Amino acid sequence: MQKSALSRYIGLIPSSVMIGAFFVIPFVLILLTSVSTPTDDGGYATGFDLQHFERFLTWFYIERALFSAGLCALIAVLSLLIAYPFTYFLTTFPPRTQTFWLIYILAQLSLSEVLIAFSWQILLSRTAGVANILVWFGVIEKSFAMTPSAGAVVAALVYLTVPFSVLLLFPALSRLDKSLIEASRTLGASPLRTFFTVIIPVTRPAIISGGVTVFVLTLGAIIVPQVLGKPEHWTLSVLITDQAIFNFNMPFASALAVVLLVLSATVIWLVTKFSGKKA
Amino acid sequence: MPTTLSRRRFLGTAAATGAAALAAPAIVQAAQSLKVGTYGGFFEDSFKQFIFPEFTKATGIEVNSVAVPTGETWLVQIKNAARAKTAPADVSLMAGIPRSHGADQKVFKALDDSKIPNLSNMPDRFKDRYDDGTLYGVGAVSWYITLCTNSDEIPDAPDSWAALWDETYKDQIGLLGLASNSHMLEVTAATFFGGTDILDTKDGIQQVFDKLSELVPNVRLWYKDEGAFQQALQDGEIPMGQYYHDVAGLAAAEGFPVVSTFPKEGAVVDSGYWIVPEHAQPVDEIHEFINFISAAETQALLSRNVGTAPVVDPALTDLTEEELAAVSSPKAPIVPRYDIYKDHADWISDTWNQMIAG
Numbered sequence: 001m002q003k004s005a006l007s008r009y010i011g012l013i014p015s016s017v018m019i020g021a022f023f024v025i026p027f028v029l030i031l032l033t034s035v036s037t038p039t040d041d042g043g044y045a046t047g048f049d050l051q052h053f054e055r056f057l058t059w060f061y062i063e064r065a066l067f068s069a070g071l072c073a074l075i076a077v078l079s080l081l082i083a084y085p086f087t088y089f090l091t092t093f094p095p096r097t098q099t100f101w102l103i104y105i106l107a108q109l110s111l112s113e114v115l116i117a118f119s120w121q122i123l124l125s126r127t128a129g130v131a132n133i134l135v136w137f138g139v140i141e142k143s144f145a146m147t148p149s150a151g152a153v154v155a156a157l158v159y160l161t162v163p164f165s166v167l168l169l170f171p172a173l174s175r176l177d178k179s180l181i182e183a184s185r186t187l188g189a190s191p192l193r194t195f196f197t198v199i200i201p202v203t204r205p206a207i208i209s210g211g212v213t214v215f216v217l218t219l220g221a222i223i224v225p226q227v228l229g230k231p232e233h234w235t236l237s238v239l240i241t242d243q244a245i246f247n248f249n250m251p252f253a254s255a256l257a258v259v260l261l262v263l264s265a266t267v268i269w270l271v272t273k274f275s276g277k278k279a
Numbered sequence: 280m281p282t283t284l285s286r287r288r289f290l291g292t293a294a295a296t297g298a299a300a301l302a303a304p305a306i307v308q309a310a311q312s313l314k315v316g317t318y319g320g321f322f323e324d325s326f327k328q329f330i331f332p333e334f335t336k337a338t339g340i341e342v343n344s345v346a347v348p349t350g351e352t353w354l355v356q357i358k359n360a361a362r363a364k365t366a367p368a369d370v371s372l373m374a375g376i377p378r379s380h381g382a383d384q385k386v387f388k389a390l391d392d393s394k395i396p397n398l399s400n401m402p403d404r405f406k407d408r409y410d411d412g413t414l415y416g417v418g419a420v421s422w423y424i425t426l427c428t429n430s431d432e433i434p435d436a437p438d439s440w441a442a443l444w445d446e447t448y449k450d451q452i453g454l455l456g457l458a459s460n461s462h463m464l465e466v467t468a469a470t471f472f473g474g475t476d477i478l479d480t481k482d483g484i485q486q487v488f489d490k491l492s493e494l495v496p497n498v499r500l501w502y503k504d505e506g507a508f509q510q511a512l513q514d515g516e517i518p519m520g521q522y523y524h525d526v527a528g529l530a531a532a533e534g535f536p537v538v539s540t541f542p543k544e545g546a547v548v549d550s551g552y553w554i555v556p557e558h559a560q561p562v563d564e565i566h567e568f569i570n571f572i573s574a575a576e577t578q579a580l581l582s583r584n585v586g587t588a589p590v591v592d593p594a595l596t597d598l599t600e601e602e603l604a605a606v607s608s609p610k611a612p613i614v615p616r617y618d619i620y621k622d623h624a625d626w627i628s629d630t631w632n633q634m635i636a637g
Contacts, residue, residue: 043384055625060633121507127514145516148500231456231501231635239632246457246503247628248351248377 034254044251052255061239061256068235069263071225072218075157076211082158083165084207088199090166091174102170108163117227120156121147124228152228157221161214168213172206208275216264236260312341313564316353316371318551319346322585329584334571340564351377357556358386366556370565372419374551376459379617381554382407387415388555394566397573400591404614407552416552417569418590420581423524423607424455424462424547430536432518440470440542442519444494452494453508453520456501458631459620461521462547462613467491469544469613478616481623485630492634501635512537521547525586528605541608548612550590582606 037047055061090101122128124146131143146152180202184194200207222237236256244253315331317323323346331342345368347353354377360367373381381387392398392414398406405418426443428436437445443452455461467487468475477483499517502508509526511517513535524546527539553569571577578589579596588607589596596603620627 055629058629060629060636125511125514126516226503227507231632232637234636242457242632243628245352246350246459247624248355249624249628252625 030254030257033251034258036251038251052252053259055252056255056259061236064234064236064239065259065263067233068219068237068260069267071153071157071233071235072215075154075161075218076214078154078158079161079165079214080169080207080211083162083169083210087166087169087173088195090170091176098174102167105163105166109167113160113221113223116156116160117223120152120159120224121227124152124155147228148230148233150229150233153225153233156224156228157218160221160224161217164217165210165214168210169203169206172203176202204275208271212268212271215267219260219264236263311339311564312343313561313568314343314345314366314369315568316345316347316368318349318372322372325585329580330572330577333577333580334568337571338564338567340567342568345371347371349374351380353377354381354386357381358384361386361557364558366559368556369559369561370553370555370568372551373416373554374549375615376617376620378407378416378552378554379621382409382415383621385409386557388557388559388562389413389415390417390555390569391566394563395570395573397570397575397591400573400575400578400595402592405550405552405590407554416554417573419551419553419572420585420587421548421550421590421607422587423541423612424521424549425524425527425539426542426546427512427520427522427527427537427539429512429515429518430538432515436538436540437519438540438543440466440544443497446497448497448519450497450499451518452497453500453502453511453517453522454498455521456503456635458627462549462615463491463521464488464619464627465613465616466521466544466547470542475613475616478619481626484619484623484627488630488634495634495637498635525606528586541610543610545611545613546608547615548588549615 032046033044034052035048035050036044037049038051039045056065090098093101123130126143126145129143129146131140131146134140135143176199180198181194184198185191189197219235220237221235222241225233225235226238226241237260240253240256240260243249243256315326317326323344327344331344335341347368348356353371353373356367358381389409390413395414395417398414398417401418406414407416408414426437426440430436442448443454454463458464464478464484464487465475467490468477471490472483472487477487500508500511500520505523505526508517508520508522509530512520512522512527513530515536522539524539524541527537530537531539553572555565559565572581573591575589575591575595576597578591579598579602581587582589582596582598582602582605586606589598593603593607
């Protein structure tokens, strides 16, 4: 017994070292940078100074943080609303069809955020965009640009996250015990009622974990809000990039990153706590 | 203009190099090359194609080209290398605020005026000096940010920056997305406050911000990606905005309906300077290189091939009137106030962000 415990610990070492080197150390560095003290020559040195967090505590940045959280929550909901029915119907198809669709969706993940953002920019532009199709059908008189706008940001982010949602929901939905559905139908429930009172509650853990994953994923999106949105649609991640790359204020960028991390950790914690009690 | 290397020339070059290698003592040979940093992409390519070969021809010093990033990243790399007592390039381009930061931290080597006789060709603002008067930066190339319009949508190009405030252009303007690269504070100060002196104080900057915020409803795009704005300008989707004079000229030359106007208040002039990291070794070669680029002939070569404005008195160059007009204007430019972005960095960046987010 002891020996196997020991060997288990030994087995943990390589991955622990990896995680330590590539995740914990950078995170500690970010934490240290976020509380560093400024030096006279415009740089920063190790120390303890909360001025960068104080700078965050203005309505502008708080509002940006709330906006980011709200936007990401909206994206998570929309993404699940699209992905869930699709995935459910997909699981009722023969395995070959399922495999085909899963490979296709996996392939979508190879598209980077940059590629998606710029493609949507063209898709929504005045000269080459979908507005021209509307003109062609006579719906509108003159083509117009649909970007930059809030709608463009939401559309592209949902597009970006739907494949993730499908892949996160698929295991739970495909393992769903079909006899539960049969029982529900035999007892006289309509298909719609079965869907809402049986299928959804049974797969709730997958829905929650999928939603949280999409939420966190969207929090990190930079290119889509920046390229397709107006400045009022820029998320905290865009501001972090601005500070780090253009203003080269690493301490403030780090402080904002810590805030972002706390924000996502809080959401994950709340969701797990909330859903844990009910389950 | 592709450089063709004929077989004969190749053999000649090879023989000469071989002879030089045999004849020269090792130490001299090592010093006969220079690592020059220019912005990667178009800039570096143009320098490699048109400028470095001329320098080697004139001086016998080989150039190893290094692509350097714009912005503070390069300064950080120089600082990190300095801790190991090395230099990532012997001499390199650096613009605006990073240069000013680097000077505060004294990471640039002091240069010897007497070894750069061509310094006399250029105005004082292209000679960056430490407080004690020692030279550390020398102007290399200049470029302008002008008022650009799409001539299909706006046939009569406005001749004043004030057009950006004109309500008829609601939601039709593109401006650079950062306070420190758009220099709209300076533009506003020059257009409505008689010059950039008002930016000396924080109160003054606030007044300028108040005026500047009036144009926000006109702005459709606050761009960070030049390509996105250029595309929109060419298509007429965003028919007006601030843009780089040289690139706008290239677009016009390709037949796009783009017009670049030097407004009567002046266009924003920005410049790249040569700086030398503290631990760069080949001091003589570095001075020789800076002197070569500061020559009127080299500046003309740069204007013709890279599209930059000369940092020397244009009268000294053999540029024709049209060639000069293609890269610059005789009107007094708006010179960026890099100092304010350093002294009030956080405050300006926050106020700017709040302003553009409405």
